[in-house]
Amino acid sequence: MRKKKNGYPKPILKQLAQEIAAVINTNQGRFTLLEKLEFMPWEDKDEIIAGMASFIQQEMVDFFYLIKKEYECEYEDICDKALEKYRMAGLDTTPPEYLQGTFYKAYASKSRHTGRISLDVAWSTGGSALHVECFYLTYNPDGIHSFILVDNIPVYAYEDERQDQQPDLAAVDFEEACCLIYQAYANNLRYMTAPALGKFLYQKYIDYYLFNNIVADYTSLIRRISAPMTPRQLINSYFHGIRNRDYIYLESLTDNDSVNLHMILDNVGSFLGKETLLLEAQAQELQAMGNEVIVTANVYTARDKEIYGNQMQFSLSRDEGNDWYIDGFELLKEENLGWEEGSNPFTEKVTCRVYYILEVETLFDMLDGIDNVVSIEERTYGIHLRIREEAEEFNQGVVFFDGVAADIVINNGEELAIISQDAEYIEELHEMFTEEYGSTVILLGTYESDLLTAHKYINGQYRSFEDVLYDHAGGTAFDDGMRCLSVSYTVKDRARVSELLEEIKDIGIDISGDQQIYYQFEPQPAGPGYFAEFALGDDWLGISTFGEKDLAIARNIFEELAGSCVEFDGVEKRWGSIFDILNTGVKKEHPELEIALKEMYLNKWYYSGLSQLKGMSPSEASQTEEGSRLLWSMLKRFRQKEKNSSRRRLSLHEYIRKLEEKRQEKQ
Numbered sequence: 004m005r006k007k008k009n010g011y012p013k014p015i016l017k018q019l020a021q022e023i024a025a026v027i028n029t030n031q032g033r034f035t036l037l038e039k040l041e042f043m044p045w046e047d048k049d050e051i052i053a054g055m056a057s058f059i060q061q062e063m064v065d066f067f068y069l070i071k072k073e074y075e076c077e078y079e080d081i082c083d084k085a086l087e088k089y090r091m092a093g094l095d096t097t098p099p100e101y102l103q104g105t106f107y108k109a110y111a112s113k114s115r116h117t118g119r120i121s122l123d124v125a126w127s128t129g130g131s132a133l134h135v136e137c138f139y140l141t142y143n144p145d146g147i148h149s150f151i152l153v154d155n156i157p158v159y160a161y162e163d164e165r166q167d168q169q170p171d172l173a174a175v176d177f178e179e180a181c182c183l184i185y186q187a188y189a190n191n192l193r194y195m196t197a198p199a200l201g202k203f204l205y206q207k208y209i210d211y212y213l214f215n216n217i218v219a220d221y222t223s224l225i226r227r228i229s230a231p232m233t234p235r236q237l238i239n240s241y242f243h244g245i246r247n248r249d250y251i252y253l254e255s256l257t258d259n260d261s262v263n264l265h266m267i268l269d270n271v272g273s274f275l276g277k278e279t280l281l282l283e284a285q286a287q288e289l290q291a292m293g294n295e296v297i298v299t300a301n302v303y304t305a306r307d308k309e310i311y312g313n314q315m316q317f318s319l320s321r322d323e324g325n326d327w328y329i330d331g332f333e334l335l336k337e338e339n340l341g342w343e344e345g346s347n348p349f350t351e352k353v354t355c356r357v358y359y360i361l362e363v364e365t366l367f368d369m370l371d372g373i374d375n376v377v378s379i380e381e382r383t384y385g386i387h388l389r390i391r392e393e394a395e396e397f398n399q400g401v402v403f404f405d406g407v408a409a410d411i412v413i414n415n416g417e418e419l420a421i422i423s424q425d426a427e428y429i430e431e432l433h434e435m436f437t438e439e440y441g442s443t444v445i446l447l448g449t450y451e452s453d454l455l456t457a458h459k460y461i462n463g464q465y466r467s468f469e470d471v472l473y474d475h476a477g478g479t480a481f482d483d484g485m486r487c488l489s490v491s492y493t494v495k496d497r498a499r500v501s502e503l504l505e506e507i508k509d510i511g512i513d514i515s516g517d518q519q520i521y522y523q524f525e526p527q528p529a530g531p532g533y534f535a536e537f538a539l540g541d542d543w544l545g546i547s548t549f550g551e552k553d554l555a556i557a558r559n560i561f562e563e564l565a566g567s568c569v570e571f572d573g574v575e576k577r578w579g580s581i582f583d584i585l586n587t588g589v590k591k592e593h594p595e596l597e598i599a600l601k602e603m604y605l606n607k608w609y610y611s612g613l614s615q616l617k618g619m620s621p622s623e624a625s626q627t628e629e630g631s632r633l634l635w636s637m638l639k640r641f642r643q644k645e646k647n648s649s650r651r652r653l654s655l656h657e658y659i660r661k662l663e664e665k666r667q668e669k670q
Contacts (some may be wrong), residue, residue: 005448012519016051016054016058016290017058019051019055019059020055020058020063021436022036022039022181022265023036023055023062023063023066024062024063024114027062027065027066027272028065030101030152030154030204031101031152031154033069033101033203034152034200034201036066037069037073037200037201038200040052040070041200045493045542046542049078049081050577052070052078052081052082053081055085056066056081056084056085059088059089059092059094060094061094061095063085064086064089064090064095064096065096065099067082067085067086067089068082068086068098068099069099069203070082071083071086072101072203072206073200073201073202073203074495075495075567076496076568077495077496078496078569081150085508090158095397100474101203101204102126102128102134102204102207103128104126104127104128104129104134105126105127106124106125106126106127106177107125107126107127107133107194108124108125108170108174109122109123109124109167109174109176109177109179110122110123110165110172110174110175110633110668111172111175111179111180111183111228111505112171112172112173112204112228112393113171113172113228113229113230114175114228114230115225115229115241115252116227116229116230116232116240116252117230118140118141118142118143118243118244118247118249118252119139119148120139120140120183120228121137121139121140121318122137122140122175122180122183122184123136123137123138123139124136124138124177124180125161127155128173130393131157131158132154132155132156132157132158133152133155133156133157133158133161134152134153134155134156135152135153135154135156135161136150136151136152136204136453137150137152138184138187138199138205138612139151139153139199140184140186140187141187141190142186142190142247142249142251142252143189143190143247143248143249143380144190144191144193144194144196145196145380146187146188146190146191146192146194146196146197146198147187147188147191147205148187148199148252148498149183149199150199150200150201150204151201152201152204159612172468175228178211178215178217178219179189179219180208181208181209181211181212181217181220181366182217182221182224183224184205184208184209184319184477185208185209185212185213186251188209192566192567194570195351195492195562195569195570197570200640203467207587214479215650221251221254221255222254222255223250225251225255226255226326226435227332229255230459231326232326232327233327234286234291234296234298234319234327235286235289235298235488237256237319237327237328237329238286238298238300238317238319238329239284239285239286239399239401240284240399240667241253241256241317241329242281242284242300242302242400242401243400243401244256245281245284245401246281246284246401248567250267253267253624254267256329257319257326257328257329257330258320258322258328258329258330262570263595267637268288268600270503275654278459279301279305279306280303280304280305280306280459280462281401282303282304282305282310282349282455282458283301283302283303283400283401283402283641284300284301284302284400284401284646285300285301285372285399285400285401286298286299286300287299287300287301292541294320294321295318295319295328296318296319296320297316297317297318297319297320298316298317298318299312299314299315299316299317300314300315300316300400301313301315301318301333302314302315303348303349305349306456308340309339309341309618310340310341310349310455311337311338311339311340311341311345312337312338312340313336313337313338314335314336315332315333315334315335316328316330316332316333316335316569317329317331317332318332318597318662319464330591343432343440348400348454349453349454349455349458349667350453350454351424351454352422352424352451352452352453352454353422353423353424353451353452353453353454353457354422354424354425354426354429354449354450354451355420355421355422355449355450355451355452355457355460355468356420356421356429356432356433356446356448356449357418357419357420357446357447357449357450357468358418358419358420358421358436358444358445358446359418359419359444359445359447360413360416360418360419360443360444361416361443361444361445362443364411365443366413366419366443366444369435369436369443370388370411370656373390375390375391375392375408376389376390377389377391379410380514385413385414385415385416385418385452385562386412386413386462387410387411387412387457387461387462388410388412388413389407389409389410389411390407390408390409390410390411390412391408392406392407392408393408406534407423408423408425408428409421409422409423409425409428409429409432410422410423410457410461413458414467414468416636418468419444420460420468421433422452422457422460422461423527429449430641433446435515447468448518449565450468452471456471474574484605485549485550485551485604485611485613486548486549486609487547487548487549487581488548488549488550488551488554489545490545490546490558490571490572491543491544491546491555491572492543492544492546492570492571492572493542493543493569493570493572494539494540494542494543494544494568494569495567495568495569495570495659496568496569497539497541497542499565499568500539500565500568500569501519501539503561503564503565503568504519504537504539505521507521507523507560507561507564508521508522508537509522509523509524509531510596510599511616512584512589512593512596514589516582517541518538518540518541518575519538519539520536520537520538521536521537521539522534522535522536522537522600523535523536523537523557524603531583531603531606532603532606532607532610533549533603533604533606533607534548534553534557534598535547535548535553535557536548536581536584537561540563543572544569546558546561547581549607549611550611580652581600581604582597582600582601585597585600601653601657605653605657605658605661606661607660608621608661608666609621609622609661610622613637615628615633615637616633616637619633619634621634621662622665625662625665625666634662637656638655668670
């Protein structure tokens with residue numbers, strides 16, 4: 004049998020090996036190599052890394068240890084094989100030490116109340132210079148956002164700089180630094196997002212936290228690295244913590260004797276479950292009585308395509324240090340606002356202007372020149388920026404458009420969307436884009452949208468604005484109310500993921516050697532219903548369900564089992580249908596699959612609450628006069644759209660058959 008040749012020419016791999024040998028002995032050089040790998044095509048990276056094993060030299064030992072330390076199980080097999088090969092060739096395969104020194108000092112910015120801090124940790128490596136590791140930590144899905152090294156800083160320069168910044172910094176000890184780093188990293192694990200490069204260096208902080216049973220006074224630490232707050236600011240900060248699921252921070256705002264984490268979780272869960280979207284939340288009225296304050300707050304949420312107005316009341320007291328803390332709260336009322344104008348602020352329209360980006364770096368340079376632009380959040384496919392009407396106000400809670408001139412979303416470095424209630428302001432930005440930076444963007448279109456849809460797009464529920472249009476257009480031959488959503492992952496350990504899916508599947512289909520489809524069902528009164536589809540590729544996984552609630556359940560179950568074997572990639576509206584898998588080859592090999600999928604889908608449809616039926620399921624609608632009228636109106640629309648559809652898997656008569664079948668069962 005002929006040995007499979009490496010797909011990359013030997014001269015290219017040799018050049019890379021020479022670059023590795025030149026820089027692998029310093030931490031800055033190791034960073035350079037990791038950055039180079041990050042820009043390589045994902046599908047080629049395995050082959051390139053494996054190809055390095057053909058060069059028998061000592062520097063390659065350090066390279067494979069670096070890859071193993073940085074990416075852990077993702078390239079573990081490749082690295083172990085290469086290191087064993089080098090050991091047998093007589094090379095020294097002792098793991099390298101990346102830092103030899105002692106802890107000197109650490110400082111954190113007093114910005115924990117914003118959900119973001121900068122942290123620098125200095126190490127003494129002998130002599131008069133320091134090695135400083137600088138973090139930008141976020142307590143949201145970004146986790147460890149960025150990490151840089153600064154080598155050979157003179158001790159006096161480091162001390163002078165910290166002295167100048169003293170009002171904005173707080174000294175922390177080594178254990179406290181480990182706690183802050185691990186708390187941010189825990190968000191990378193929870194949300195399956197990639198932490199910043201440099202794990203080969205900062206893993207020591209994570210390991211110290213995990214293996215030394217640190218018992219930290221988080222409340223004291225967080226208050227020490229947060230700014231003093233008024234009662235209004237504290238409540239608004241509480242809502243930002245809820246939005247980011249930053250529960251350790253939320254607990255630091257309370258009096259642990261009267262309010263604890265379990266009470267906070269119960270309070271949050273009472274109106275903000277996992278399938279609920281927090282739209283706005285701000286403190287409103289304050290009533291002061293000496294050292295006690297009562298704060299009333301309004302909270303707007305979206306759930307099951309409905310908008311709810313909530314009113315909360317908080318009681319606050321001062322501690323011995325004269326700082327405010329929460330010692331009680333309650334949900335006063337929850338009201339479905341409906342969709343009539345005047346009763347629901349989210350029925351208002353906004354203007355959305357969408358562009359194709361030609362020069363993304365030039366675009367960012369231009370945005371840097373606009374006053375009051377702030378970065379709100381980085382997302383899997385891009386970044387959300389906001390232009391405020393005035394400089395950022397610390398008193399403000401979670402808001403959508405109050406005090407906001409425009410929201411800017413950049414997706415995949417290709418799509419720019421500007422969203423605002425002020426059409427004239429969008430025109431001003433358009434002139435700036437097209438006149439001063441004419442070659443930077445191309446206008447794709449201008450659209451009108453309701454606030455809720457714009458909010459979902461801004462918060463990453465659509466991968467592109469085209470998905471928004473597709474969703475509003477129905478997206479299928481006819482709209483039966485079943486909105487299919489997909490979440491995607493990068494797979495780091497395919498063997499383990501495949502093993503897990505084999506354990507939880509109800510049906511498994513082998514599409515090709517490197518692609519399998521697995522289905523999970525859920526019990527329904529009349530037989531199994533469709534729950535989730537798992538599509539496993541060579542290095543990716545997609546999970547599809549109908550509706551946000553099922554997607555949240557499927558994600559929670561799978562992510563708890565998969566752990567670090569996968570990395571979250573994003574959520575999107577699914578294009579096409581669950582029946583697209585049924586090509587000629589699959590139908591021939593699995594003749595029973597089409598009938599099974601149709602029955603599971605129709606069972607799911609029959610018992611699902613649908614917006615076209617005012618939240619009723621077809622099962623419930625068929626039992627009332629109003630529901631029956633809505634149901635048959637929906638079927639009439641099916642008939643009209645079915646005539647214009649050349650490609651369909653479920654015909655109108657199959658929906659009618661299911662309804663008639665259920666009607667007879669009830670008799």
